[in-house]
Amino acid sequence: MFRSTDELLKDGVAALKLNSEEERMLEGMGGQTAKKAMELLVAIGEVMGAERMVRVTSAQVSGVSYGNIGDAGVEFLEEWAGNGAKVVIPTTLNPCGMDLERWSEMGIDDAYRSKQIRIIDAFMRMGVSATCTCTPYLVGNHPKYGEHVAWSESSAICYANSVIGARTNREGGPSALAAAIVGRTPMYGLHMEEGRRPTVIIDVEAEVRTRHDFSLLGYAVGRRIGTGVPLFVGITRADKNQLKIMCAALAASGGIALFHIQGITPEAWRYQPQGLDRIQIGASDLEECREVLSSEGDPDLCCIGCPHCSLEEMEEVARMLRGRRVARGKALWVWTSKAVRDEAERAGYVREIEEAGGRVFSDTCMVVCPLEKAGFSHMVTDSCKAAHYVPSTARMRASVADLREAVAMVVEP
Incomplete structure (x- = not known):
């Protein structure tokens, strides 16, 4: 049951304002699955202090591998698909638990295969494209600079925010699916200008040349700061494959969903490397990560x-x-x-x-x-x-x- 605006304000929580279309969906006028999707997103928005929803142009949904979501996840997805849930924006999937054609070569048994196929079928019935990848930006799901999206794979989120300059929070699989069904998500965090400002400066003193170097750098920074928005200083060049693997490492060792690199990433020009704590990352930090892993x-x-x-x-x-x-x-x-x-x-x-x-x-x-x-x-x-x-x-x-x-x-x- 959702609290009224007066109850929210009394508790010091920002009231989430919905427009008339969103109100109708929340009341069930767009169908029961749209109602459930809006209920989930409104609950998240209330908890996170969002004041309104924002339209999103694409979604990327995690929670696709049977090994991750199990039988409960299969039942959840089949229930939503059976109730007529349909996505209203381009939506792609995270990797599933097997190669859909060569699964037997991976040692997968038929019981696992059948559950995994049920998951994919449920998503497809909802209109989701079964491009099972953590790099949706390489297969057509490539947002424009400044667009709001609802993505849920950690490295893809970091890439979308940092390298493309799109805007997404770290969605969970269910919330990304809900956003895909109603075409919007709560406006907070990395959707907001203030959420994208650097929180720490990273002075890169190590030489980073290969993709593996960039992966080690990302892992070292994630370990050191945990969360936040790092602004990297000292990297003179980086290609998209190097940034791609660094995104994955930053999100694995920490909870980093956005970074800036002076002279390289699209939003870095807005920020000056001053007035924030500075952290130095040298060759010994990269070597320590190599040893730890x-x-x-x-x-x-x-x-x-x-x-x-x-x-x-x-x-x-x-x-x-x-x-x-x-x-x-x-x-x-x-x-x-x-x-x-x-x-x-x-x-x-x-x-x-x-x-x-x-x-x-x-x-x-x-x-x-x-x-x-x-x-x-x-x-x-x-x-x-x-x-x-x-x-x-x-x-x-x-x-x-x-x-x-x-x-x-x-x-x-």
């Missing part, structure tokens, strides 16, 4: 693609494998979206990787799939996010290394 022993699985590989990254892996073979008893698994995989197939990169003994999977990733079912014991990766989560999600050892070094650990000498 690395286990003893010889890896038997190399995973590349957290976040999902871009076409350029697929080409790089293919190039590294030319004239080489994955060693017996070891494996190289590359993860990407279905759309990028299709492009990579046309370009010949998938063929090169798989002829060398590697495998290219789409729709899923090493973090949300039941990786333990594949029978490996120690994963090496160039992604700090993957190494952060896999020991708990898959109960296997993990290590981090630069891409070239990681690949070399699983190929023949």
Whole structure:
């Protein structure tokens, strides 16, 4: 039951003002699923002190892997789909728990597969595009600068806010789905100008050149500050793939959903590096992260693609494998979206990787799939996010290394 405006003001909570269309949805005039979606979003808005809702142009929904949401999640999604829920804005999905075509090659059993297919079917009945990826901006869900969106995958949120300059809070899967159904979300946090201002200055004293360096930098900063909006000083160049992997690390070791880099990211010009606490990050901080994330022993699985590989990254892996073979008893698994995989197939990169003994999977990733079912014991990766989560999600050892070094650990000498 929702409190009245007078009750909210009495308790010192900002009243959430709804327009006439939003009021009608809350009253059920747009259907029961729209009513439930509005109830959820209004409750969040009240808790967070939002004064109004804001229209969003796209959504990206997490909570797609059966391993994450279980039977209760399947039932929730099927109930909403069965009650006629439909999204009203372009909406894409986070990675699910398996490659939708090559699931058996991952060690997935038919029971898991059938539950995962039910999840995908429920989303599709609601009008959600089954582009199961953590990089929606690479497959057509690319907002414009300043647009408000409702995204829920942590690295995609950070990328949208920081690299694109769109505006989204860290939505949960249900709230992102609710926003997709009603086309709006509460206006607070990173949707507001004041929520996007830097809270700390990061003086980068380490040399960062490779994607792995940027991943280590993000992980180090997340560990150090936890949350907030860092303004990076001292980075002279960075491409989108480097920023993509840094976003993932910042969100994994901390709760960072937005950063600025002087001279690189689109909103950084607004802010001067003064008047805030300063933190220095040097080579020793990056090395400490490498040690924290690395286990003893010889890896038997190399995973590349957290976040999902871009076409350029697929080409790089293919190039590294030319004239080489994955060693017996070891494996190289590359993860990407279905759309990028299709492009990579046309370009010949998938063929090169798989002829060398590697495998290219789409729709899923090493973090949300039941990786333990594949029978490996120690994963090496160039992604700090993957190494952060896999020991708990898959109960296997993990290590981090630069891409070239990681690949070399699983190929023949």
